[in-house]
Amino acid sequence: MGLEEEIEEIREEIAETPYNKSTEGHIGRLKAKLAEKKEKQEQQSSAGGGQGYAVEKHGDATVALVGFPSVGKSTLLNSLTNAESETADYEFTTLDVNPGMLKHRGANIQMLDVPGLIEGAAGGRGGGKEVLSVVRTADLVVYLLSVFEIDQYERLRRELYENKIRLNTEPPNISLRKTHKDGIRVTTGDDVDLDEETVTTVLRQQGYVNADVTIPHDLTIDELIDGVMDNREYLPSIVAVNKADLIEPDYLDTVHEQLRAHDIDPEAATFISAEESKGLDALSDRIWEGLGLIRIYMDKPGRGVDYEEPLILEQDATVDDACAKLGGPFETRFKFARVSGPSAKHDEQQVGTSHKLADEDVLRIVARRWSILLGPIATSPAQFS
Ligand SMILES: Nc1nc2c(ncn2[C@@H]2O[C@H](COP(=O)(O)OP(=O)(O)OP(=O)(O)O)[C@@H](O)[C@H]2O)c(=O)[nH]1
Ligand SMILES: [Mg+2]
Incomplete structure (x- = not known):
């Protein structure tokens, strides 16, 4: 047998x-x-x-767009990012993994448009195994459903489950x-x-x-x-409902009903039209929340606070994580930090490496001088620029 x-x-x-x-x-x-x-x-x-897809991770986080063929994954990628992925009204237009970069709240979020999944994908149908192995490496799964085929959700979920992806649950x-x-x-x-x-x-x-x-x-x-x-991948997921431009307003109740039947809170699903670029800001916000990212505005001596290009970290990140992402001297010569904003007890609170940061904190890192080079008398703190 x-x-x-x-x-x-x-x-x-x-x-x-x-x-x-x-x-x-x-x-x-x-x-x-x-x-x-x-x-x-x-x-x-x-x-x-088997030929896998070689996808290099870029940016602060990676999101996989998962859906059946022709639900509008490539159209969405093109409208959200700078990418130009081929779209067409026939199935399996996309045969490769196409990345694009979504810029939202100062973060660079890599979006992966993958070939459409079909039932049996986890067992290898339609090159599904390779697609699913790319999905496993993402930080967030966005289920893209057609407004007319909410049922696809259950089938997609099963394919992901079969491929050892566990969504919205802790190990x-x-x-x-x-x-x-x-x-x-x-x-x-x-x-x-x-x-x-x-x-x-x-x-x-x-x-x-x-x-x-x-x-x-x-x-x-x-x-x-x-x-x-011990080889399961635990990821968060969100649901987007595409082609919302094609329904009459009174059909919306039916769609909500179908979502509830699959245990999806209609309020938590984002209705979009990838083609008409509608609902995309709301979707970007949900992606941000799903990824659990936070923005840290760095206070750079002599240059003030940089609100344009925040340091992007994961929720519950510490000052230590900030130093690691900044790299270089911040890691090796850290003396103390000053934090203002949501995580601080008061403005300019002096904190150590274990301090937990919060979204929109302002952070200044005070580093040690090269005391080894300068000798033991050089003790006053210096700031990096
Ligand atoms: N009306 C409407 N049509 C859409 C929307 N999004 C995509 N389409 C159309 O749906 C068809 C399929 O779109 P694609 O973006 O190629 O779909 P895909 O999910 O990438 O498909 P595969 O690559 O085959 O898996 C195209 O004809 C699109 O123009 C939308 O929001 N509204
Ligand atoms: Mg496509």
């Missing part, structure tokens, strides 16, 4: 087995086995030398450590429903013989497997 048939057989058995406490361990074993077979299948197909909270003896020891929190036996079965199936595993909060079997496999 080939791998594909084996996988199909396991899938069928899972589907046919009712889920309850007495079958939980069995299902756990089957799901772990399925995950392992799929991993093997993937290794085999990539060993075949499962489990700690797992290989040991040398005593078998598999399971410690679970009070609210954990999963049987120890199931956990042990899943781990054995994944090849663990001796291990300590701690599960503080309840998980599903799938989450447990994700936690054990």
Whole structure:
């Protein structure tokens, strides 16, 4: 029996087995086995030398536009960025990954227009595997749906899931450590429903013989497997609904209804017309928020505060992260920093490297002199320009 048939057989058995406490361990074993077979299948197909897309990351963050053929991905890329990606009214116009740069709130956001995905993409249809492997490297996924085909969302989500992309969720909270003896020891929190036996079965199936595993909060079997496999990509995603210019206003309620049916809050989805460049500012704002970026205005001695080209960092970044992104002397000669704005208790607050920054802070870094070169008497702080 080939791998594909084996996988199909396991899938069928899972589907046919009712889920309850007495079958939980069995299902756990089957799901772990399925995950392992799929991993093997993937290794085999990539060993075949499949042509991947070479995309170099540029800018402060990278966003992948994901959608079925002809939903308007290339049209959107062209209207949001400086790119010129071919568009046409037939499917699979785009056969390569086209990057473009969106400039928003001082950030350079790399947008990737990828070939349209179709069902079965994760299994290799339509070059989907290669597309999905580009999507995995992004910092945010933008689902682009046609206003007439909201259903595509579920199919896209499944393709991404099959390709080990987990959206809008944190990695499962489990700690797992290989040991040398005593078998598999399971410690679970009070609210954990999963049987120890199931956990042990899943781990054995994944090849663990001796291990300590701690599960503080309840998980599903799938989450447990994700936690054990450790090669899932966790990304945020947002939804954009394109071709909104084509509907009558009274059809909007129907679209909202369809979005809710897929657990998408209509308020959280952005309605756009890529063709008529409508709704694009709102979409750019949502992309910014989805990426969780912050702007830091650097106060440069002698030059004042630079509000034009902020330093772009991720949420919860510290002064240390700012120094790292600035590079050079800021990293090695940091003395202290002064922060004004949302994260500061008062203007010009003196802070150290661990201070957490916030969007629109003004930051000045005060660096040490080259005291080694100048000798021990040179102690007064100097500022970099
Ligand atoms: N009315 C309308 N048509 C649009 C809009 N956006 C795209 N289109 C049209 O839809 C067709 C497909 O657009 P593309 O941008 O090529 O779609 P794509 O998603 O890149 O398609 P593939 O590259 O084949 O995956 C083109 O004829 C566009 O002119 C829109 O907002 N409104
Ligand atoms: Mg295209």
